[in-house]
Amino acid sequence: MTDGGAPLRIDRLVVRYAGAENAAVDEVSLDVPAGSLVVLLGPSGCGKSTLLRSINRLVTAQSGSVHIDGRDVRDVPPTELRRGIGYVIQAGGLFPHLTVARNIAIVPELLRWDGTRIAARVDELLALVQLDPANYRNRFPRELSGGEGQRVGVARAIAAEPRLLLMDEPFGAVDAIVRLALQDETVRIQRALGTTILFVTHDVDEALRIADRIVVMAHGQVVQYDTPLRVLAQPATPYVEALLDTHDAVRRLALLRVSDAMRPHSGEPGGARIAPGQTLREALSEFLRGADTLAVIDGDRPLGTLAFDDVRRALARAAG
Amino acid sequence: MSYLVTHPGDVALRLAQHVELTLSALAIALLIATPLGVLAARNGRVKQLVLAVFGTIYTLPSLAVLALLVPILGLGFGTALVALVAYAQMMLVRSIAVAFEGVPQPLRDAALGLGMTPLQAFWRVELPQAFPIVLGGIRIATVSLIAIANLAAWIGAGGLGVLLFAGIERQDNQKIVLGAVLSALLALGVNFALEALERSARRRAGLA
Numbered sequence: 001m002t003d004g005g006a007p008l009r010i011d012r013l014v015v016r017y018a019g020a021e022n023a024a025v026d027e028v029s030l031d032v033p034a035g036s037l038v039v040l041l042g043p044s045g046c047g048k049s050t051l052l053r054s055i056n057r058l059v060t061a062q063s064g065s066v067h068i069d070g071r072d073v074r075d076v077p078p079t080e081l082r083r084g085i086g087y088v089i090q091a092g093g094l095f096p097h098l099t100v101a102r103n104i105a106i107v108p109e110l111l112r113w114d115g116t117r118i119a120a121r122v123d124e125l126l127a128l129v130q131l132d133p134a135n136y137r138n139r140f141p142r143e144l145s146g147g148e149g150q151r152v153g154v155a156r157a158i159a160a161e162p163r164l165l166l167m168d169e170p171f172g173a174v175d176a177i178v179r180l181a182l183q184d185e186t187v188r189i190q191r192a193l194g195t196t197i198l199f200v201t202h203d204v205d206e207a208l209r210i211a212d213r214i215v216v217m218a219h220g221q222v223v224q225y226d227t228p229l230r231v232l233a234q235p236a237t238p239y240v241e242a243l244l245d246t247h248d249a250v251r252r253l254a255l256l257r258v259s260d261a262m263r264p265h266s267g268e269p270g271g272a273r274i275a276p277g278q279t280l281r282e283a284l285s286e287f288l289r290g291a292d293t294l295a296v297i298d299g300d301r302p303l304g305t306l307a308f309d310d311v312r313r314a315l316a317r318a319a320g
Numbered sequence: 321m322s323y324l325v326t327h328p329g330d331v332a333l334r335l336a337q338h339v340e341l342t343l344s345a346l347a348i349a350l351l352i353a354t355p356l357g358v359l360a361a362r363n364g365r366v367k368q369l370v371l372a373v374f375g376t377i378y379t380l381p382s383l384a385v386l387a388l389l390v391p392i393l394g395l396g397f398g399t400a401l402v403a404l405v406a407y408a409q410m411m412l413v414r415s416i417a418v419a420f421e422g423v424p425q426p427l428r429d430a431a432l433g434l435g436m437t438p439l440q441a442f443w444r445v446e447l448p449q450a451f452p453i454v455l456g457g458i459r460i461a462t463v464s465l466i467a468i469a470n471l472a473a474w475i476g477a478g479g480l481g482v483l484l485f486a487g488i489e490r491q492d493n494q495k496i497v498l499g500a501v502l503s504a505l506l507a508l509g510v511n512f513a514l515e516a517l518e519r520s521a522r523r524r525a526g527l528a
Contacts, residue, residue: 058433083435093430096526097448106434142526156434 004194005035006069006163008055013064015047015054015220024050026220027064034163037190037197039207042217042243048200051217052166055198056085068164083107086157086165086195091173093153094141100126100152101137107160125155128192129185147178151185158195165190167199171206180316183210204244208232209316216240229308233288252315254281261314262296264304273297280311287311323483323494335502337478341397342465345404349461353409357416357454358442370413378410382468386475400469400477407468408461415457419450452521459514466507470499480506 009032015025025047032038040048053059055066057078066073073081094103101122108118123133129151141149150171157165167186171179187210190197201207207214208228216224216231216239224236232249235241259276261283272291274283276298286294287308294306324331360367377385385403393399423446431441473481480503487495 056433058429079435079437081435082433087430087433089426089430089433091426093426093433095427095430095445095448097524106436110435110440140526 004163005196007034008032008164008196008198009067009070010051010055011065011067013051013054013066014062015050015059016062023047023062023220025054025061028220028222029064030215030222030225032196032198034196035194036212037187037199037210038213038215039211040198040200040215040217041202041204041207043202046217047220048202048215048217049168050220052168052198052200055164056082056087056166079110083110083160084162084164086162088150088153088157088165088167088170090169091146091149094144094149094156096141098140099137100131100139100141100144103141103152104156104159106156111160113160121159125159126152128189129155131155145178146174147182150174150178150182154186154189158189158193161193163195165195165197167197169200169202172201172203179206180209186210205316208244208249208312216243228312229284229287233284249315250281250284253284253311254279256280256314258283258294258296258306259303261310262304262306263310265302271295274306276303280314283311284308323492323498331483331498331502334478334480334482334499335506337482338466338469338480338503338506341400341404341469341472341477341479342462345401345408345465345469346458346462348401349405349408349412350458352405353412353416356409357413358420360413360417361420367417371410371417374406374410374413377406382407382471383474386471390475395476397472397477399475400472404465404468404472408465411461411464412457415460416450416454419453419457420446422453423449448525449527452518452525452527455514455518455521459511459518462514463507463511466503466510470503 008030010028010030013025013028014023016023028047028051030038040051042048050059054061055068055073057073068085076084094100095106101119104122104125105118108121113121122137126133126136131148131151136144136148136152141152144152150173153170157167170186171182174182183206186197186199189195199210211228213225213227214231215222216236218239224231224240226234226236231240232244232246235244235246241247256279257276258274258278258280261280262276272286272289272294274286274294274296276296283294283306292307296303296306356366356370360370382403385406386400389399389403393402427445427449428441431445432438436444469479470481470484472479473485480499483495483499483502487493487497487499
């Protein structure tokens with residue numbers, strides 16, 4: 001796929017369920033740049049899933065608007081809209097009576113692609129999510145592990161090359177180790193295809209690990225919308241501080257060394273420098289001052305580089 | 321059993337009538353019960369109403385229902401058919417409603433979320449998932465209909481009941497046993513066949 005991701009703009013969106021006292025989504029505005037991976041983070045009942053489901057109109061908003069690629073979602077018939085948006089749900093939602101190949105082929109079939117194109121696309125997608133096509137295409141969902149089922153769920157969602165992918169707690173039902181692998185896959189696929197991804201989770205470590213930007217939600221509202229770095233280092237409210245346990249995270253960083261997280265000899269040393277024995281907390285301060293990457297230099301011997309990505313990976317490793 | 325040897329044509333006729341009555345009733349009953357059951361699965365008030373009405377019919381003694389229908393519809397096949405159809409409704413509507421209610425919400429969500437129309441979601445996801453459970457309802461309804469169809473002879477609608485009633489009237493034990501054994505074998509055979517079908521449908525739906 002070459003046409004990458006679609007920008008998404010949500011403007012003062014309100015969703016109120018019949019009979020509910022408070023709005024499930026309360027005047028939410030959000031600008032999601034094309035090709036970014038944005039995580040909606042919050043406890044259950046904070047409105048993050050409802051917000052996601054109002055984008056593909058599984059839930060109807062009372063007021064406000066959602067624009068994908070500059071087009072109001074209300075101007076597109078819902079079935080056509082949804083065929084153009086990838087959708088992954090918890091535990092995959094694979095159809096148990098259909099093979100892996102038929103599950104993946106759902107949207108291409110709805111779009112009436114011809115059979116040979118669909119078969120080729122199914123194999124291409126299975127390879128993309130690292131499942132051997134010959135081994136997996138004719139299996140039934142019950143013959144898959146939780147992680148394999150989730151990979152097929154992702155393959156099915158991106159089958160017709162959507163420019164926007166919605167993922168609703170997709171990895172909530174798999175064990176911690178498989179979850180880490182699936183998170184890496186998601187980021188890898190996103191980088192490769194350039195798809196815009198909106199990802200709902202209540203798992204803070206998951207959010208910190210994969211997000212370009214995090215939307216922290218509470219009571220149907222957006223409390224903070226920022227990069228993982230800034231959410232962690234500068235929580236907007238005590239609620240964000242408590243939810244992400246930011247004190248603890250920064251404290252943990254103080255216990256880790258630059259040498260634990262750096263990449264040896266990758267790329268040219270940039271402007272700002274740091275010593276391998278300094279803590280990641282000190283590195284964090286440098287990033288907040290505006291550095292993208294730090295040159296790790298021992299005396300005058302360049303050892304490698306450190307980016308914020310490396311810091312959060314080290315943090316996730318320390319947490320998990 | 322010697323009646324079977326001396327009058328094979330008559331026995332075959334009664335068996336054929338019994339099968340015809342049961343199958344016709346089942347077919348008509350399904351035509352009514354399917355939309356009602358699907359509707360009941362989606363709407364709690366419809367479900368309450370439909371199950372209350374058919375539940376009442378179901379509790380009426382079958383002999384009494386047949387007797388009550390005779391002054392209105394007269395004797396014969398048609399009257400027996402109406403009674404059997406009414407009887408089967410409760411079993412069929414309830415199993416169809418339960419079957420469609422049992423389709424997991426995430427599967428419906430996935431179907432609609434991927435861009436199926438509600439009709440496509442019904443045919444491609446809900447029906448294949450619900451079908452094995454509906455088959456279970458059909459099995460129970462059919463076996464019950466085979467039993468109740470014996471009473472049809474009493475209002476001149478034919479069937480294996482003719483052998484039973486004639487046997488009782490003339491104190492001909494052979495005929496009684498023949499009629500009883502044949503209708504029991506019919507019920508057992510149908511039950512066995514539908515059970516096998518149900519198992520394979522469950523496997524294909526990924527439920528087993």
